[in-house]
Structure formats: C-alpha cells, structure tokens
Amino acid sequence: MKVSIIGVGLIGGSFALAIKESFPESSIFGIDKSEVHVKEALEIGFIDVAGTMEDLADSDVAIVAVPVDISIKVLKEALDHAGDNTLIIDAGSTKFKLCEAVKDHPKRRNYLSAHPIAGTEFSGPSAAIKDLYKEKTNIVCEVEKTAFKLQERGMEIFRKIGMRIRYMDPESHDRHIAYVSHLSHISSFMLGKTVLEKEKNERDIFDLAGSGFASTVRLAKSSPAMWSPIFQQNKENVLETLNEYIQNLSSFRDLIANDEFGEVYNEMERTNHIKSILNGIS
Amino acid sequence: MKVSIIGVGLIGGSFALAIKESFPESSIFGIDKSEVHVKEALEIGFIDVAGTMEDLADSDVAIVAVPVDISIKVLKEALDHAGDNTLIIDAGSTKFKLCEAVKDHPKRRNYLSAHPIAGTEFSGPSAAIKDLYKEKTNIVCEVEKTAFKLQERGMEIFRKIGMRIRYMDPESHDRHIAYVSHLSHISSFMLGKTVLEKEKNERDIFDLAGSGFASTVRLAKSSPAMWSPIFQQNKENVLETLNEYIQNLSSFRDLIANDEFGEVYNEMERTNHIKSILNGIS
Numbered sequence: 001m002k003v004s005i006i007g008v009g010l011i012g013g014s015f016a017l018a019i020k021e022s023f024p025e026s027s028i029f030g031i032d033k034s035e036v037h038v039k040e041a042l043e044i045g046f047i048d049v050a051g052t053m054e055d056l057a058d059s060d061v062a063i064v065a066v067p068v069d070i071s072i073k074v075l076k077e078a079l080d081h082a083g084d085n086t087l088i089i090d091a092g093s094t095k096f097k098l099c100e101a102v103k104d105h106p107k108r109r110n111y112l113s114a115h116p117i118a119g120t121e122f123s124g125p126s127a128a129i130k131d132l133y134k135e136k137t138n139i140v141c142e143v144e145k146t147a148f149k150l151q152e153r154g155m156e157i158f159r160k161i162g163m164r165i166r167y168m169d170p171e172s173h174d175r176h177i178a179y180v181s182h183l184s185h186i187s188s189f190m191l192g193k194t195v196l197e198k199e200k201n202e203r204d205i206f207d208l209a210g211s212g213f214a215s216t217v218r219l220a221k222s223s224p225a226m227w228s229p230i231f232q233q234n235k236e237n238v239l240e241t242l243n244e245y246i247q248n249l250s251s252f253r254d255l256i257a258n259d260e261f262g263e264v265y266n267e268m269e270r271t272n273h274i275k276s277i278l279n280g281i282s
Numbered sequence: 283m284k285v286s287i288i289g290v291g292l293i294g295g296s297f298a299l300a301i302k303e304s305f306p307e308s309s310i311f312g313i314d315k316s317e318v319h320v321k322e323a324l325e326i327g328f329i330d331v332a333g334t335m336e337d338l339a340d341s342d343v344a345i346v347a348v349p350v351d352i353s354i355k356v357l358k359e360a361l362d363h364a365g366d367n368t369l370i371i372d373a374g375s376t377k378f379k380l381c382e383a384v385k386d387h388p389k390r391r392n393y394l395s396a397h398p399i400a401g402t403e404f405s406g407p408s409a410a411i412k413d414l415y416k417e418k419t420n421i422v423c424e425v426e427k428t429a430f431k432l433q434e435r436g437m438e439i440f441r442k443i444g445m446r447i448r449y450m451d452p453e454s455h456d457r458h459i460a461y462v463s464h465l466s467h468i469s470s471f472m473l474g475k476t477v478l479e480k481e482k483n484e485r486d487i488f489d490l491a492g493s494g495f496a497s498t499v500r501l502a503k504s505s506p507a508m509w510s511p512i513f514q515q516n517k518e519n520v521l522e523t524l525n526e527y528i529q530n531l532s533s534f535r536d537l538i539a540n541d542e543f544g545e546v547y548n549e550m551e552r553t554n555h556i557k558s559i560l561n562g563i564s
Contacts, residue, residue: 139490176487179480196553196556207419209560210399216466219498228547268471274502
C-alpha cells in the first residue's frame with residue numbers, strides 16, 4: 001500500500017506510525033511545505049520517503065493533516081492530483097466549509113471527510129504518537145458521497161488502527177464539536193491568560209498550583225496556528241457556545257455576589273452528574 | 283504516636299494512610315459526625331479506632347479535614363479539647379477567616395494552619411489515597427504563631443510523607459489560591475453546565491468528546507459540599523478572579539465576532555508560555 005501523508009505533524013505523523021504498524025508492507029511518503037519537518041519525520045522514521053503532490057496519482061491513500069485554513073486549498077490540490085483509485089482523507093476539526101468547498105469537484109468521490117477525535121496539546125513531527133487513535137472516535141461526514149470501494153478502504157484502515165466510527169452530517173458535526181471541543185480550548189486559554197496577567201510578577205506563585213489547575217489549563221498549550229483557523233471556520237457556532245458560557249459564568253458570579261450559596265451549591269450539584277457522562281473518556 | 287483524624291474523607295483519610303506508612307507505630311483515631319464514614323474508614327483500615335473529641339487530650343497530633351464552613355466551629359472545639367502537647371493541624375482551602383477566628387484562642391499556639399495542595403475530584407473515605415501528598419506543596423500560614431516544638435512535629439510529619447513547604451500569610455494565600463485553584467473549579471463547573479444544557483437531549487454526543495474536554499471539565503465532578511463554603515469564605519477574591527475571567531472571555535469573543543483572527547492568534551500565543559510554567563505540575 002502506498003500512503004501519502006500531507007502535513008507530517010502530530011496528526012499526520014500519528015497516522016503514519018499507526019498505519020506502519022497495522023500495514024507493515026506499506027510505503028509512506030511524507031509531503032510538507034516545511035523541509036525541516038520532512039527531515040525530522042524521516043529521522044524519526046515514520047515516513048520512508050520525502051514525497052510530492054505527484055505521488056498522489058498512484059497512492060492508495062493520502063491523508064491531509066494540515067491546519068483548517070490551509071486544508072481547503074490543499075484538499076482541492078490533492079484531489080486534482082489524485083488517481084482514479086486514490087482515496088483522499090482529511091482529518092480537520094471543522095467539516096462544513098471543507099465539504100462545501102469540494103462538493104462540485106470532479107473527483108469528490110475520491111474524498112472521505114473525517115475528524116479523528118484525538119490529539120494532544122503538542123504539535124510537530126516529534127509530537128506524533130503511535131497509539132494516538134487507538135480506541136478513539138472518528139467522525140465521518142457525508143460518507144455516501146465517497147466511492148464505495150474507497151469507503152471500504154478507509155474503514156479498513158480506521159478499523160485496523162483501532163478507531164470507532166460515528167457518522168454525521170457536516171453541519172451537525174461543527175455545531176456539536178463547538179461544545180465538546182472548541183469551547184474547552186477557549187475556556188482554557190482565557191483561564192491561563194487571567195492567571196498569567198494577575199501573577200506575572202510572582203512566577204513562584206505557580207508553585208502553589210495543583211493538578212486541578214494543570215488539568216483545566218492544559219489546552220492553553222495548544223498551537224495557535226491550528227486553533228485560530230478553527231475558530232474562524234466555525235465562527236457562528238463558537239460564538240454561540242461562548243455567549244452561553246459567559247452567561248452561565250455571569251449568573252454564577254451574581255449568585256456569589258448576592259450570597260445565594262444555597263443556589264451556588266445546587267448549580268454545582270446539578271452539574272455533578274457529568275461524572276456518569278465522562279466515564280469512558282480518558 | 284497517637285493521631286486523631288477529624289473528618290475521615292479524601293483529605294483526612296489520605297493523611298491517615300500516609301502517616302500509617304511513615305510512622306508504622308502510630309495509632310489512628312477517626313472522628314466523624316457520619317457513623318457510616320467511620321465504619322467505612324475502619325473497614326478500609328486507615329483508622330484503627332473510632333474516636334471522640336476527648337481523644338484530643340492525649341493525641342500527639344490531630345488533623346482537621348472538614349469542609350471550611352464547619353472547620354471554624356470544629357477547629358475551636360478541637361483546640362478546647364487539645365492537651366498541652368497536642369498539635370492541631372487543619373487542611374482547609376481557605377485560611378484567612380479560620381486564622382482570624384482562632385487568633386485569640388488560649389490554645390492558639392497548639393494550632394498549625396496548613397493547606398496541602400492536593401486532592402482529586404472524588405470525596406469520602408473510599409477516595410483516600412496513600413500517596414496523595416507525595417511531592418505536593420503544603421502552604422503553611424502564620425507559622426510563627428505555633429509553639430516551636432509543635433511546629434517541629436508538624437514539619438517532621440509533612441517531610442516524612444513527602445511534602446514541600448511554602449510559608450505565606452493567610453491573606454496572600456487566599457488571594458493567590460483564588461487564581462490558581464478556585465477559579466479553575468468555577469470555570470470547569472460552568473463549562474460542564476453549558477455543554478450539558480445544550481446537549482441534554484443528545485447524550486450520545488458526549489461520545490464525540492475527547493480527552494481535552496474531559497480534562498477541562500474534570501473538576502466539575504467535585505463535591506458541592508466542599509466547594510460552596512470555599513467560595514463563600516473567599517468571596518471577595520473569587521469575585522475578582524471571576525470578573526477578570528469573564529472580561530477576558532468577552533474580549534476574546536469580540537475579537538472572533540469582529541473577524542480579528544490575527545489578534546485571536548496573538549492572544550493564544552501570548553498564553554502559550556504557560557507551558558514552561560506548568561512543567562513540573564502533574
């Protein structure tokens with residue numbers, strides 16, 4: 001199997017590592033505008049060859065794993081280069097604008113729109129992890145628009161690297177993912193900002209921070225180059241979630257200000273049942 | 283060494299387990315208004331005997347580990363019962379009101395005011411963990427007000443169970459801890475609320491949530507009985523942090539609404555250096 005990875009960072013590199021393990025006979029071609037990243041990926045060894053877009057013509061599968069502002073352009077270009085038998089998968093965190101952008105492309109049936117719900121707060125080739133996708137969810141959008149035999153090939157790859165599949169239309173994907181992913185990142189970044197601003201002259205104060213603080217601000221380490229375009233592409237949904245979040249925080253603040261601690265207690269207790277929902281997410 | 287644990291939940295129980303390991307000859311007396319919890323603690327085995335406040339007269343050390351609204355009353359009562367040679371330590375998350383409340387107590391010198399920065403989102407005797415305090419920070423307030431030989435005993439215990447000590451006055455403690463702990467809990471509870479409200483009819487949407495979401499809402503599993511009194515006792519500081527957080531979220535929302543994605547990027551990049559600060563917090 002000839003595999004092309006377009007974007008050899010955390011997401012693409014982790015696909016390369018997982019595919020190498022599940023399909024040991026495959027040759028992996030790495031394509032990236034950054035020569036430094038291609039060199040690093042070759043050194044780490046998760047790609048076998050530095051490739052170009054020309055390699056897509058006879059690739060069995062190509063995975064587009066670049067920031068979502070670039071992916072519209074890159075996906076179109078990848079489809080332009082795809083052979084009849086090439087499956088192009090993208091792994092971006094927003095789906096609606098991308099699906100719209102290629103809906104009339106003559107090779108639309110070579111494309112499978114996916115969003116693997118997996119990642120870490122790190123980025124670049126050295127962040128790639130072999131088991132990143134194991135037991136994780138992969139959201140597949142508009143599966144019916146992909147050629148049947150290419151769907152099958154994609155699903156076999158996802159199954160072998162250990163992912164479970166959920167099907168969804170792109171609009172629903174973008175709306176739901178704003179709540180369960182995009183909002184968490186903003187909440188974390190702004191929490192980090194608030195504390196850094198306050199404590200900027202007293203860095204040793206962070207000595208006082210425990211695992212709870214570390215957990216809530218972990219996502220503030222994420223890559224701005226990845227996240228800024230995501231917020232842009234999913235602007236309307238992100239604004240809706242953010243307005244609701246600010247509203248809830250303001251109401252909670254008012255309860256504290258007005259000494260309504262019985263209701264403060266109730267608010268927290270009503271949210272406590274998130275325990276049962278979070279079981280199984282690691 | 284005779285040790286009394288007042289409140290045999292996560293915090294008190296973890297002290298009991300750690301002390302039992304570091305001081306194998308000690309006898310541990312468990313005191314709790316909940317008979318069910320005392321029975322559970324005896325069954326788990328981290329206390330040896332069900333005790334009463336009378337046991338404080340000849341205890342070498344007593345640890346008060348109850349919610350902060352109850353701790354003012356319980357700490358006074360514990361000091362009333364303390365023998366001349368009894369060290370009373372409390373482990374509450376707010377320090378100013380407690381130190382104020384006992385400042386004129388005739389046995390003030392028997393009291394060491396502490397805040398171990400350690401915990402989990404779980405509570406009750408079954409949540410106790412032997413290594414909870416290992417390599418964690420313990421903030422000690424007004425150490426000069428504790429009798430010298432009792433300070434020494436407290437420090438020996440903390441050192442043996444693996445804690446590092448930071449000294450601070452109660453007002454500074456409450457102000458800083460609002461930023462690095464209390465705000466994180468509110469941020470997490472309200473994030474949980476926002477998502478639960480939106481997705482209440484679609485529980486399987488949480489299937490789409492990844493580890494980032496789980497990390498940011500983890501603290502929303504915390505005990506309202508513990509946290510509501512903390513917000514009450516540290517009201518002014520908590521309101522200040524919450525207002526700044528809401529302000530930062532609102533500004534970020536406005537940047538997105540006005541399509542200022544260059545500045546969205548910059549905001550995130552400026553916060554990214556939290557990476558270096560978080561190193562070492564697990």
